[in-house]
Amino acid sequence: MKQEVNQVAIVGVGATRPGAHPGEAPINLAVTAFREALADAGIRKAQVDAVMGSELAGFCTSPEEFCQTVGLNPRMVESLHYGSAGIVVQHAAMAISSGVCDVVACVLGRNPPGAGEALSGPAVYDRLHGLVNANVVAALGWSRHMARYGTTVEVLAEIAVAARLYARANPLAEFTAPLSVEDYLAEPFLVWPFRSLDIAKSTGCGVCVILARRELARDFSKPPVYLKGMGRRQAARLLENEEQVLCHGMQDAGAQAYDAAGLAPSDVDVVYIYDATTAAVVQSLENYGFCGLGEGADFVADGRIRPGGALALNTHGGHLSGGYAFGWLHHVELVRQLRGEAGDRQIEGARRAHFSSAGRFREDICATVFERE
């Protein structure tokens, strides 16, 4: 079904360096990113008529605090409880396409303790049985994948190494030390089948993504990056969803997004996957149809997702090596790629992008297709 969101575009992005920011208040990171995004879009603060953000896992500035700090009385201020980037950006697009507002600033300002070294996802899923850390739900998912398709633990090395290679070409990336498959395999298991390198680390970061309706967007200084289709699936019933751990809900979200866009996964030039873990990349490639179910391991072999490979994926280093900003830096990067601003890691002629995420304990599934027209 056609969606009115194709009348909405990202017009400005800004981001701080992800990593440790000792003593820095989250609001200051958000303000830095906001200034940069306003300049990037070539607009004034007063043109922003809505601000959106989310609480995520805490240690975030709120949209209310943000508005007070930057002196805005917008039409709308909304904070989504656990809205990672894809969900907030989609929400902003819905608000604009409904006609309620024209220019939405989506903001992240987060500085958790342990930024730069602590494991992300320190949540408790099942206390009685010791299922702790959100990423272990993904580890269970990869275990199920191995059981179902006969895949191996070693496949994940390729995901970690590809992310690191891209990060080394990104001046903003957080983890840039050389990493080989041998280095990966030499690391002991943390929670089998995952090593520490399979799990993104917490980070401090400020990001701002500004969206505007089409009639305004075309007057801004940079080429607008339009949303062409959005898909969602909320697997709220968790284990009562058949194959929840294999993320099969992504198939619904992908079908909806690509149907609305009138496109197929083979039409996109750059792919951005919410890689809280390495396993999420393989399972996303399969469920969104970049390859067949159970074929992800072969698909990523032979350097296909490394720099210079056939599929440009998480070209900033993703969460794993670029920095875990809940999908926000994925959006910054896809905008820069589609504008041709990505420097050494620019994918020649990139015009369409895929973003997808499975947040929280992987039940918040969201997919968006973007295009520079």
Add this chain to the structure above:
Amino acid sequence: MTESLGDNWPGDPRAAEAIPSARDCYHRFLRQGELRMERCDSCGYIRLPGRSICPECLNGASSWHLLSGEGSVQCFVWYMKDLLDTRYVTTWAYTNVPYNVALVRLREGPTVITNVVDVTHASLSYGMTVQARFVPVSEKYAILRFRPDSINAIRNESANQAKVFTGLTINAVTDETKQRKNP
């Protein structure tokens, strides 16, 4: 990876405190050595513990259906290291690594998050047939774990289980007002 996760593994000593009142009956039945879940009187759907109505047909009436306790291992993880970094996270943590967390699909349909005991990393396998194991965590409650079906004869082991319980330091749950009904 050679350690066996056995009956003496205590799990979280404060597990009983974490049991919400909506799951009171379920864990009381487990304490009596019975795996029961609510089966909808209208459509027959067996729901996971802690839900007040049938999520399929929205009917409220249900009966505590006795399940076989048989299941198969869908997938599992092994914690090799405590994942909660106490420098940044102020909550309880398991420290008895290695231990496993598994998804077990019960013969009657539902899938549960659990632990498999009496296995090593080498012996726990996909599709393994397992049998319910009831591990007391307080005077009132037990939790559900599983062990390989080959080590059968586990029913009516209340004497042994009481011995396991005695070895733990557990604050008895005394708030009787949270009881919904006494199974």
